[in-house]
Amino acid sequence: MRAPERATRSVGGTIHVTGVSKRYRDRQAGEVLALKDVDLSIHGGEFLALLGPSGCGKTTLLRILAGLEPASTGRVAIDDTVVEEPSERVAFVFQSPVLLPWRTILSNVLLPVEVRGWPVEEWRGRARGLLETTGLGEFVDHYPRQLSGGMRQRAAICRALLTDPQILFMDEPFGALDAMTREAMNEELFRIWRGTGKTVVFVTHDMAEAVRLASRIVVMSSRPGRIVRVVDTGFAPDATYAERIDNVQFLNKLQELRSAFTGLGVRTP
Amino acid sequence: MNRERLREQVQAPTSLEGAKGGAGRHSTLVLGAIPFIVAFGIWDALGWLDLQSLRYVIPTPESVLAALYDDFASGVIWRHVVVTLEELALGLLIAIAAALALGVVIGRSDRLERSFYPIIVFFQAVPKVALAPLWLIAFGFGIGSKVALAAMVGFFPLLVGVIVGMAAMRREEVELMRSLKATPWQIFVKVQLPRAIPSIFGGLEVGALFALIGAVVGEFVGAQAGLGYLIQFRSTRLDLPGIFSPLAVLALIGLVLDLGAKAVGRRLMTWEGE
Numbered sequence: 001m002r003a004p005e006r007a008t009r010s011v012g013g014t015i016h017v018t019g020v021s022k023r024y025r026d027r028q029a030g031e032v033l034a035l036k037d038v039d040l041s042i043h044g045g046e047f048l049a050l051l052g053p054s055g056c057g058k059t060t061l062l063r064i065l066a067g068l069e070p071a072s073t074g075r076v077a078i079d080d081t082v083v084e085e086p087s088e089r090v091a092f093v094f095q096s097p098v099l100l101p102w103r104t105i106l107s108n109v110l111l112p113v114e115v116r117g118w119p120v121e122e123w124r125g126r127a128r129g130l131l132e133t134t135g136l137g138e139f140v141d142h143y144p145r146q147l148s149g150g151m152r153q154r155a156a157i158c159r160a161l162l163t164d165p166q167i168l169f170m171d172e173p174f175g176a177l178d179a180m181t182r183e184a185m186n187e188e189l190f191r192i193w194r195g196t197g198k199t200v201v202f203v204t205h206d207m208a209e210a211v212r213l214a215s216r217i218v219v220m221s222s223r224p225g226r227i228v229r230v231v232d233t234g235f236a237p238d239a240t241y242a243e244r245i246d247n248v249q250f251l252n253k254l255q256e257l258r259s260a261f262t263g264l265g266v267r268t269p
Numbered sequence: 270m271n272r273e274r275l276r277e278q279v280q281a282p283t284s285l286e287g288a289k290g291g292a293g294r295h296s297t298l299v300l301g302a303i304p305f306i307v308a309f310g311i312w313d314a315l316g317w318l319d320l321q322s323l324r325y326v327i328p329t330p331e332s333v334l335a336a337l338y339d340d341f342a343s344g345v346i347w348r349h350v351v352v353t354l355e356e357l358a359l360g361l362l363i364a365i366a367a368a369l370a371l372g373v374v375i376g377r378s379d380r381l382e383r384s385f386y387p388i389i390v391f392f393q394a395v396p397k398v399a400l401a402p403l404w405l406i407a408f409g410f411g412i413g414s415k416v417a418l419a420a421m422v423g424f425f426p427l428l429v430g431v432i433v434g435m436a437a438m439r440r441e442e443v444e445l446m447r448s449l450k451a452t453p454w455q456i457f458v459k460v461q462l463p464r465a466i467p468s469i470f471g472g473l474e475v476g477a478l479f480a481l482i483g484a485v486v487g488e489f490v491g492a493q494a495g496l497g498y499l500i501q502f503r504s505t506r507l508d509l510p511g512i513f514s515p516l517a518v519l520a521l522i523g524l525v526l527d528l529g530a531k532a533v534g535r536r537l538m539t540w541e542g543e
Contacts, residue, residue: 068448085450092448098441101540102463115449115459143540 012079013089013166013199015042015065020074022060022225034060036224038074044166047193047200049214051207051257057225058203059171065201066092066169078167088116090167091160095175097152099144099159105131106140109159116163123162130158134188150181154188161192167199174209186212190241207257212245219257221264229260328509336510337517350518352494356412356484357522360419361477367420368427368472376435376465377457389432393425398483401490415487415495423480430472434465470534477526485519 022035034057042048050058063069065076067086076083078090086092091112099108106127113123131140134154136147144152153173160168173189174182190213193200204210210217211233219229233253235244244250309330316329328336340346375381401418408414442460451459488497496515503511 066448068444086448088450092445094441094445096441098445100442100460100463102538111459112449115446115451115455145540 013044014079015040015167015199015201016077017041017061017065018075018077020061020064020071020076022057022064022069023072033224035064035071036226038225038227040218040227042199042201044079044199045197047202047213047215049210049217050201050203050220051210051217052205052220052225053222053261054205055225056220056222058205058220060225061220062169062171062201062203066090068092088163089165090169091163091165093153093156093160093168093170093173095172097144097149097156099152099155101144104141104143105136105147105155108144109155109162111159112163127158127162130161131155134158148181150177150185153177153185157189157192161196164196165198167201170200170202172203172205175204175206182209183212187241189213190244207254207261211250211253211257212241217253217257219260228264231256231260325507325509328513332510333513333517336508336514340511340514346496346499346515346518349494349496349499349515352412352498353484353488353496353519354522356415356419356487356495357477357481359412359416360484361423361480363416363420364423364427364476364480365473368424368431368476369469372428372431373435373457376432382432382436389425389428393429397422397425398486401486404487405491410491410493414490415484415492418487419480419483422483423476426475426479427469427472430469430476431465434468434472435461437464437468439464466537467534470530470537473534474527474530477530478523481519481523481526 017038017040020035020038021033023031023033026032038061050061052058060069064071065083067076067083067090070084078087081087099105100111103111106124109127109131110120110123114120128137128140131137134157136151136155136158139147139151144155147155153176157173170189174185177185186209189200192198193213202210202213214233215235217231217233218227219231220226221228231253233249235247235249239247312327313330315323315327316331375385398418400421401414404414404417404421408417438461442464443456446456446460484495485497485500488495489501492498492501496519499515500512503515
């Protein structure tokens with residue numbers, strides 16, 4: 001059993017993806033090739049964005065990495081352990097917060113510990129602490145419906161961070177938020193990533209979001225979903241969030257991504 | 270993010286709820302009472318008119334109140350109230366247990382649900398009270414045959430409530446539990462069952478009233494005690510106010526059942542409509 005006081009800086013969390021394809025049967029379209037021959041290495045502690053138009057299989061890839069669904073061919077390994085099912089070392093943040101409405105915020109955040117049969121009492125302090133640092137300290141006993149969308153997603157992130165997983169898988173976690181809340185959440189996530197050194201794999205279709213956050217951006221195209229390009233954002237390793245967004249490099253990278261998508265025949269705004 | 274703004278966002282919904290709980294509940298009580306008063310007035314007026322055709326069908330309110338008073342003052346009615354409540358409670362318990370057990374099993378599998386659906390509809394369409402004489406033969410003149418009928422009549426709405434409730438689970442909540450490596454039992458208890466509660470209580474509201482009807486019909490067919498028996502017995506003597514007195518008690522039991530199920534349901538589902 002892991003003690004709640006465990007060191008927050010993780011080591012490891014390297015992901016190797018080799019030759020992963022995914023096909024599934026669709027009632028209308030017949031056999032669909034959702035992913036084709038994906039090879040990818042994600043370094044421990046890296047913030048990697050999976051970027052692409054909707055339907056390019058980025059969410060499918062993320063779910064395969066997290067062990068939520070199997071690949072048709074190929075293999076995924078985290079630190080040399082083949083992924084076959086969800087692991088305790090990873091946490092998944094979904095598009096919607098998925099907080100259980102009959103539980104308080106605190107009790108929602110404690111759910112992973114409860115499910116694993118660990119002593120909930122011992123984790124209560126850490127859960128409160130996490131909620132405190134994300135500005136939800138006053139709302140631990142509130143119910144999800146009493147919170148705004150941004151606050152709910154923040155609670156969902158606290159739930160994912162509770163057991164200190166090495167890897168965070170995030171599936172467009174801020175897609176449903178308004179632009180301003182979204183930027184605030186970006187900054188907060190960046191801070192969390194900086195502070196903990198976790199590996200983050202982040203799915204988005206927002207180019208600016210990808211450039212703001214990621215160290216590397218994997219550009220995907222659709223039908224079949226495949227990796228067409230990997231863009232290194234190339235910011236200094238210790239660049240703050242403010243420095244990253246207030247930078248010519250930010251605009252250059254955005255432009256680079258834009259032309260990459262134009263080259264793929266995807267229209268960009 | 271700005272603390273004050275957060276606070277505003279949080280408090281807006283709570284204050285709205287407070288307003289609804291306060292003045293709203295009072296006016297609901299008043300609104301609900303008006304039709305009762307009007308109906309009572311019409312009933313009373315019928316007595317004053319003293320219509321020939323109604324004299325042996327509808328007793329006057331005064332005579333019914335007098336019969337009620339007599340029944341309770343002499344204590345005659347208590348024995349019957351207790352018997353009917355006993356039949357109802359036992360019948361309902363059996364119905365709830367059976368509906369939960371069967372409904373959970375059927376509701377957990379899409380294939381089972383589809384294969385069981387026609388037979389459930391079939392049995393629901395059978396007028397089960399028509400089986401009262403059969404139950405009398407099978408379970409006797411005592412409380413058994415009434416419990417069986419109450420259970421059988423109350424069972425089907427409850428079963429449908431449980432099955433529909435099982436299907437109300439949310440895919441994303443199951444996904445979340447899977448990502449946490451939850452066992453099927455944990456998924457059932459922590460997300461599927463809570464989502465099923467509203468529908469189960471919907472079934473309970475109907476099922477409880479149905480069970481009461483089942484118990485009373487059972488008593489009509491053959492019994493030695495119970496409010497239904499009392500009505501039956503007094504009707505052979507053309508004791509009109511005497512029939513209406515246990516009827517009023519039955520109506521009250523039904524009302525309490527309905528409000529009780531609603532209140533418990535509301536308590537468990539404060540989160541509904543999130």
